[in-house]
Amino acid sequence: MSTRRHFRSSLALLLAGVVGCASAPIKVSPQLPETYQLGETAKGSACGVLIFGLIPAGVNSRTRRAYEAAIDGRGSGLTDVKLSYSWWVIPAVGLLLCTDVEGKVVL
Numbered sequence: 001m002s003t004r005r006h007f008r009s010s011l012a013l014l015l016a017g018v019v020g021c022a023s024a025p026i027k028v029s030p031q032l033p034e035t036y037q038l039g040e041t042a043k044g045s046a047c048g049v050l051i052f053g054l055i056p057a058g059v060n061s062r063t064r065r066a067y068e069a070a071i072d073g074r075g076s077g078l079t080d081v082k083l084s085y086s087w088w089v090i091p092a093v094g095l096l097l098c099t100d101v102e103g104k105v106v107l
Contacts, residue, residue: 029067029077032106039105042078044070047098049090059097066101078103 046065048058058065063083070078081103088096 029081032077032079036076036079037107038079039075039107041102042070042072042074042105043100043102044068044072045098045100047096049093050095050097052094055094062097062099063101066099070101070103071105075105075107077106079106080104
């Protein structure tokens with residue numbers, strides 16, 4: 001009986017982890033107009049923490065936040081976008097995951 005209870009609780013924990021760590025796909029950038037002017041090159045970055053390597057805190061939204069930081073009132077979007085990712089281990093806490101966005105501002 002104890003083995004069955006252990007199996008059920010392990011399965012419930014696994015399912016909760018899988019379902020709880022999912023996010024829906026999002027559109028990061030709006031559709032560009034047919035004609036547009038390019039402005040300066042803009043950069044933005046955002047980070048999130050993966051606590052104990054399992055619990056995401058700000059991880060799923062970091063690309064959107066980095067994109068918004070790059071635009072920051074300069075224009076309506078970016079084109080020729082370059083993404084780069086970096087991560088660092090924080091002992092006894094987890095992983096710090098960062099995303100950098102760079103591109104030409106669409107005016």
